[in-house]
Amino acid sequence: MYIISSCLLGNNCKYDGGNNENRKVIEFYKKHSCCTVCPETMGGLASPRMPAEIVGDKVIDKAGLDKTRAFEIGALRAWDHVLKQAERRREKIEGAILKSNSPSCGNGKIYDGTFSKRLTQGDGIFVRILKENNIKIISEKEIDLW
Numbered sequence: 001m002y003i004i005s006s007c008l009l010g011n012n013c014k015y016d017g018g019n020n021e022n023r024k025v026i027e028f029y030k031k032h033s034c035c036t037v038c039p040e041t042m043g044g045l046a047s048p049r050m051p052a053e054i055v056g057d058k059v060i061d062k063a064g065l066d067k068t069r070a071f072e073i074g075a076l077r078a079w080d081h082v083l084k085q086a087e088r089r090r091e092k093i094e095g096a097i098l099k100s101n102s103p104s105c106g107n108g109k110i111y112d113g114t115f116s117k118r119l120t121q122g123d124g125i126f127v128r129i130l131k132e133n134n135i136k137i138i139s140e141k142e143i144d145l146w
């Protein structure tokens, strides 16, 4: 079973009310057993919502509000959902295809906290949990690797 960021499948859970639909990810989804998650909506955040970025050990939205708790709860709920799905289906978790640069789903590179589209090294809050559990992660840009 593969974990997939919901917005990559065309679901409108992105901060601006839209999505990050990716044709290759959708093709992959049709051919494999997948578990779809959006950690931010699972943390109770609405769509649309203010964009948020990681600043130090917190997640702050563009209005300056601290959204760390919602991001952390959402990431834990998403991971719990994945574990329950894997158990119910009796499948191993093969890996994850997650949206690049997101404060939840970004792997290795995330926005730098200045809301200027600049990137810095780091992982999203959900990705941190997956790495603690040794889950292989790629972004939608690397889908050809699988």
Ligand code: SF4
Residues within 6 Å of the ligand: 005, 006, 007, 008, 013, 014, 015, 037, 038, 039, 040, 041, 099, 102, 104, 105
């Ligand atoms: S939290 Fe992940 S799945 Fe949800 S909109 Fe952001 S990048 Fe997409």
